[in-house]
Amino acid sequence: MTIRAVLTDIEGTTSAVSFVFDVLFPYTATHLPAFIREEAQTLAVAEQLDAVRAEAGELQADTERVIEILQGWIAQDRKITPLKTLQGMVWAKGYQAGELKGHVYPDAVEALKRWHALGLSLYVYSSGSVQAQKLIFGYSEAGDLTPLFSGYFDTLTGAKRDPESYARIASATTHKADEILFLSDVVEELDAARKAGMKTCGLVRQGGELAGHSYVESFSNIDPLVL
Incomplete structure (x- = not known):
């Protein structure tokens, strides 16, 4: 055929692989906390934060606890959809600002x-x-x-x-x-x-x-x- x-x-x-582990993941770890604190009330981000709470089994987790969970997942290279979605949002800002090149x-x-x-x-x-x-x-x-x-x-x-x-x-x-x-x-x-x-x-x-x-x-x- x-x-x-x-x-x-x-x-x-x-x-x-090094681009992901040496550039993208550290960029997320550095910029994700501020991004979430600034955008937590927007619908798209709020939906992902709720998905993180559900995945972690911590439905009452506050924003700071959600950030802590996400940082742990990043360190473990977890393949979890809400993490990947939030990473994409953070990277989008970095690419658009010229701070990242694929x-x-x-x-x-x-x-x-x-x-x-x-x-x-x-x-x-x-x-x-x-x-x-x-x-x-x-x-x-x-x-x-x-x-x-x-x-x-x-x-x-x-x-x-x-x-x-x-x-x-x-x-x-x-x-x-x-x-x-x-x-x-x-x-x-x-x-x-x-x-x-x-x-x-x-x-x-x-x-x-x-x-x-x-x-x-x-x-x-x-x-x-x-x-």
Whole structure:
């Protein structure tokens, strides 16, 4: 079956993991408390704070306690939706102020542009929120890359190691699962995508291997049209 679409992970795939852990997370840890104190009464933020209270099982937690919970989740790299949503809000202000620039590997930029020009549909699936995904690509060091993408998926679609998540993504596009190539640096995610019927290719930018899957060190080594 011919590949007609590419679904890509972000961390460790299109972008350096260090960008998230060394730039974005510290930025959130520094700026989130003031952001919440200033915006806690706005509807969008208040809804997320209530979701944090529900997730933590502390429905009566005041604003300062919610901030404490969130800081703990950040330190633990928890994949919790209200945290990801609030992070996205904080990052949006940072990107818009020019304090943040999204990191995307040059080889990924070149390949994504080339594949788009060839008519392939491009999608993103990351544990970061859709908003955060759009910010990384929209305010990237290479400029606004969002026109290249046809859609974005996050943990609201499902867990990244669950085959059903990839089946849902395929059904949300105009492509059959076996027409989609999934790119990731995590073998369990590649396994799940394959079980859903997708083709896979791993990225090993720091060396190593991804057992059971084809893998490369750079996007420049991937040609979806000959897989």
